[in-house]
Amino acid sequence: xxxxxxxxxxxxxxxxxxxxxxxxxxxxxxxxxxxxxxxxxxxxxxxxxxxxxxxxxxxxxxxxxxxxxxxxxxxxxxxxxxxxxxxxxxxxxxxxxxxxxxxxxxxxxxxxxxxxxxxxxxxxxxxxxxxxxxxxxxxxxxxxxxxxx
Amino acid sequence: xxxxxxxxxxxxxxxxxxxxxxxxxxxxxxxxxxxxxxxxxxxxxxxxxxxxxxxxxxxxxxxxxxxxxxxxxxxxxxxxxxxxxxxxxxxxxxxxxxxxxxxxxxxxxxxxxxxxxxxxxxxxxxxxxxxxxxxxxxxxxxxxxxxxxxxxxxxxxxxxxxxxxxxxxxxxxxxxxxxxxxxxxxxxxxxxxxxxxxxxxxxxxxxxxxxxxxxxxxxxxxxxxxxxxxxxxxxxxxxxxxxxxxxxxxxxxxxxxxxxxxxxxxxxx
Numbered sequence: 001x002x003x004x005x006x007x008x009x010x011x012x013x014x015x016x017x018x019x020x021x022x023x024x025x026x027x028x029x030x031x032x033x034x035x036x037x038x039x040x041x042x043x044x045x046x047x048x049x050x051x052x053x054x055x056x057x058x059x060x061x062x063x064x065x066x067x068x069x070x071x072x073x074x075x076x077x078x079x080x081x082x083x084x085x086x087x088x089x090x091x092x093x094x095x096x097x098x099x100x101x102x103x104x105x106x107x108x109x110x111x112x113x114x115x116x117x118x119x120x121x122x123x124x125x126x127x128x129x130x131x132x133x134x135x136x137x138x139x140x141x142x143x144x145x146x147x148x149x
Numbered sequence: 150x151x152x153x154x155x156x157x158x159x160x161x162x163x164x165x166x167x168x169x170x171x172x173x174x175x176x177x178x179x180x181x182x183x184x185x186x187x188x189x190x191x192x193x194x195x196x197x198x199x200x201x202x203x204x205x206x207x208x209x210x211x212x213x214x215x216x217x218x219x220x221x222x223x224x225x226x227x228x229x230x231x232x233x234x235x236x237x238x239x240x241x242x243x244x245x246x247x248x249x250x251x252x253x254x255x256x257x258x259x260x261x262x263x264x265x266x267x268x269x270x271x272x273x274x275x276x277x278x279x280x281x282x283x284x285x286x287x288x289x290x291x292x293x294x295x296x297x298x299x300x301x302x303x304x305x306x307x308x309x310x311x312x313x314x315x316x317x318x319x320x321x322x323x324x325x326x327x328x329x330x331x332x333x334x335x336x337x338x339x340x341x342x343x344x345x346x347x348x349x350x351x352x353x354x355x356x357x358x359x360x361x362x363x364x365x366x367x368x369x370x371x372x373x374x375x376x377x378x379x380x381x382x383x384x385x386x387x388x389x390x391x392x393x394x395x396x397x398x399x400x401x402x403x404x405x406x407x408x409x410x411x412x413x414x415x416x417x418x
Binding site for chain 1: 318345347357359360361362378396412415416
């Protein structure tokens, strides 16, 4: 899909991303990619956020996955929506590729009963093991994993 | 000093830490690796010993440590309880520090080298790297370690766990993981420590046979009409909106009834 100059693989999958926060009044630019959380019978959009220390799952999705009442490590995060206390739980998430290979990530995600926002893919516990790049002209998200099994 | 700056810029974190320490040793800051599985005073071995009288060839060594450092002096002969403190050492190290440290800054004023390290945490693997060892401990060695760790006092473990949580609160996850490696294996049976270990486990990634589909039309519908359904859950397909609801459960019920041929895209607006 995408290779380094020495021929080694950089990205194995490609997906079109939504470059727009569809729910915002003046559609601010964002990168939303399609994911399939394991244990959830649906495909959802998640916002890529490299500045977020942890991934955050929408509360209703976390509830559907059965991890909202888990016993993971307690964690407090600060966001633009406020400060929230929840837990770090294990979740398996597939980042879906339209071209090439999709990527299944066994991740650590923040879940909280109080979180009012969407689903974010953050750095620790998820993006830290993924190489990725975007082609803004084509709205393409390229990705590949480290140490692929 | 230029070389070290290049190291800082060009190398990864682990090799930077090792290179930095190696360079420090070459410049006269004496270090010592305690034999694996032994103890120094009441401190756990396999940790970095910065030996007192650590003088630089032409100047004095300076080590600044901020954050948590579990330290003991040799003279305390194992009777002291772990001390969590901050140390700003300057000049001679009159004492012998044994402990795990989060070193934020290390300056070697004999030259112009200045290191800004946010996440350097001493771990056994770190010392192995410094010592030039390239192999991982054997199972037998690990077993001996576990045995020796069983003597680690509970307060020590508690102080390490506290330090790990502190690092996590500051989002210094790499450092927290390194410190987690120093937790004795037998302590991992403790539910709270096991929970902490689970939270810090790095993600694993593998290729999946599952394929995504072309979402051009669905994305276009979201761009054009998404704002009209703000606050709602929507399911969108190639021909536009399939269903909407105020809760995800309601939306899923609708979808089960509608049974669309192609799996729709679900989004909360």
